[in-house]
Amino acid sequence: MSLLPTDSSRLLIDGKLVSGGGGEFDTVNPATEEVLGAAADANGADMDAAIQAARTAFDSTSWSRDHAFRARCVGQLRDALKADVERLRAVTVAEAGAPVMLTSGPQLEAPIDDLTFAAELAANYTWETDHGEAAPMGMRSHRTVRREAIGVVGAITPWNFPHQINFAKLGPALAAGNTVVLKPAPDTPWCAAEVGRIIAEQTDIPPGVVNIVTSSDHGLGTQLTTDPRVDMVTFTGSTATGKSVMTAAAGTLKKTFLELGGKSASIVLDDADLGGAVGMTAFAVAIHAGQGCALYTRLVVPRAKYAEAVEIAAGTLGGIRAGDPTDPRTVCGPLISERQRARVERYLEIAKAEGGRIVVGGKRPEYQERGWFLEPTLIADVDNSHTVAREEIFGPVLVVIPHDGDDDAVAIANDSPYGLSGQIWGSDPGRIRRVTDAVRSGTLSVNGGVWYSGDVPFGGYKQSGIGREMGVLGFEEYLEAKLVATGL
Missing domain, CATH: 3.40.309.10 (Aldehyde Dehydrogenase; Chain A, domain 2)
Structure with missing residues (x-):
């Protein structure tokens, strides 16, 4: 019996699995050139709904402040992915053309295991640092630095190592307290849609915290990048596209993390x-x-x-x-x-x-x-x-x-x-x-x-990108620093 999904034509928006406003598009096996099936084809209205769901979840729930709950949810996601790993393996081989031998390593099982590190960071990270007393300009103050989630993260990912890159963004972003809108590559929509199904059906991650929007329209990535409700964009792909993402994000001065090309x-x-x-x-x-x-x-x-x-x-x-x-x-x-x-x-x-x-x-x-x-x-x-x-x-x-x-x-x-x-x-x-x-x-x-x-940073110099993914440095890409000074 085939392990390939029979109903992966669904978006995850605000905790619900819904059809795409643009209908469906084919996903194809690169080893056989055969159509595997259909994926949900989101339109601009779907992306707008996903961004609003993420914004509302961040602004109106305790997700960003409840570190223990987030740690449990990320660990729960890891366990649910492991329980369904054979289906995910079949999808990855068929859709990405990934050799099955690689799915026991960086194409699937290793990035699932790396979610453990993200969950542990959520539970054990030093969220507040005491900087003691000082008297700048003669005024005594007690200072603390708090680390807090950035907000809504837009994640745009490629097709070559879909699970590794999706989880390298989802795990740290969620552990840090952010909400996420994930826009995966149109070449591998099922890989992301299956993760959305697992989140909706098998985890306690609240509605709107994770939204997964598959689409054949590359323009939805631009929509995600330019929307002022999105606080940060994390992109992995070509250097040429990364430059476009950075340019588009400049209009709202949102933080950009770019993992780009190499030679x-x-x-x-x-x-x-x-x-x-x-x-x-x-x-x-x-x-x-x-x-x-x-x-x-x-x-x-x-x-x-x-x-x-x-x-x-x-x-x-x-x-x-x-x-x-x-x-x-x-x-x-x-x-x-x-x-x-x-x-x-x-x-x-x-x-x-x-x-x-x-x-x-x-x-x-x-x-x-x-x-x-x-x-x-x-x-x-x-x-x-x-x-x-x-x-x-x-x-x-x-x-x-x-x-x-x-x-x-x-x-x-x-x-x-x-x-x-x-x-x-x-x-x-x-x-x-x-x-x-x-x-x-x-x-x-x-x-x-x-x-x-998963416990060490990855990223590049020069035009290979800005920032680091994975490790403590990758986790901290998704945090803001807030200094609080209390007069004495």
């Missing part, structure tokens, strides 16, 4: 295990068809070992099949849409036109008759000025660039508009420390270290 470098120092460093970097770029903002898509290797590195990377990528995401052996599934595959293919044509060499891959796999698949691809004979070395491709594509020593490798890594993540491979701790100090990015992996976890 992260994997730096291999000359004392590293070349085979392990290159092989692991190449393998990682094929995960989920390269549809991850923090993947290491530039492999920066010592010039003297360049030819050997290209050979190792080619062997790794050439051995990875773009396959059925329901197969537990699959690492590289389909791209999310025909549009996205065509975008990646355009970059491959640009690479060839600029003198790059497609070493392996670069084609639609002959063994896949349906689905938006692309072979894992390696591009050589480029430098850091080439388009494919500078722009985010969002596909299973790795470029190899030679460096002439540690300083040159750092310069190559930093010569990018992005600064989201990075990776360093080497054996000398002193050299590694100097390189990690010099690379300007929000996260760094050393010799395969894993930086992803």
Whole structure:
């Protein structure tokens, strides 16, 4: 029996599951190109109702002040998601094209577990700090700083890791005392709609605290961003769209948290295990068809070992099949849409036109008759000025660039508009420390270290975004600071 939902065409607005004013739109399986079913297609009136519900819930209930109740509700949501995890897994594989092996980690189960950290913060965070007495201008006062919820949060999320990103926003925002309007990507509406169903049917989260609005209309994101009833917008997606969100939010001076693109470098120092460093970097770029903002898509290797590195990377990528995401052996599934595959293919044509060499891959796999698949691809004979070395491709594509020593490798890594993540491979701790100090990015992996976890911050430098998600820093993005001075 299929675990796919038979009735996910519902919005969650003010605690009720309702139909969309715009009717319904199709959600499609990217591995088969088949229509899975229908999702609720919200219109502007639906978004208006969701924003008003969130505003009313924040202004007229004790949600923002009852820390213990919020902790219980977030924990309750975690438990309800775990109880229905097999249905959520089926939806994620079918709708996002996520390889099923990833759903036991960052595509589903890990972000559900991360809600535990958010619930614990709600219960144990220091909400008020005593700053003691002082006499500014000769007037004695006792000062305290309170941390309070910002208010109504508009969350706009992408399709590549829908649960991870949705929960990384919902968990901290709710734990901090905010109410939320979530606008998920139209490519993965069921992933969000199922969470809305679980909230409505299996938790004590009050009406209006969480509202989930699926729609094929990208304009609803702009509506959410510009509405003065919304106090903050948190957006994950492309840098170009992030700039538009920031511009739109400026009209009401609302806070914006932006988690944007990346073109992260994997730096291999000359004392590293070349085979392990290159092989692991190449393998990682094929995960989920390269549809991850923090993947290491530039492999920066010592010039003297360049030819050997290209050979190792080619062997790794050439051995990875773009396959059925329901197969537990699959690492590289389909791209999310025909549009996205065509975008990646355009970059491959640009690479060839600029003198790059497609070493392996670069084609639609002959063994896949349906689905938006692309072979894992390696591009050589480029430098850091080439388009494919500078722009985010969002596909299973790795470029190899030679460096002439540690300083040159750092310069190559930093010569990018992005600064989201990075990776360093080497054996000398002193050299590694100097390189990690010099690379300007929000996260760094050393010799395969894993930086992803709900209790530590994630985010980037430069045009990779503003703010941090997850960890205490991510939780505090959703708080205001209020100083109270009492005369003595």
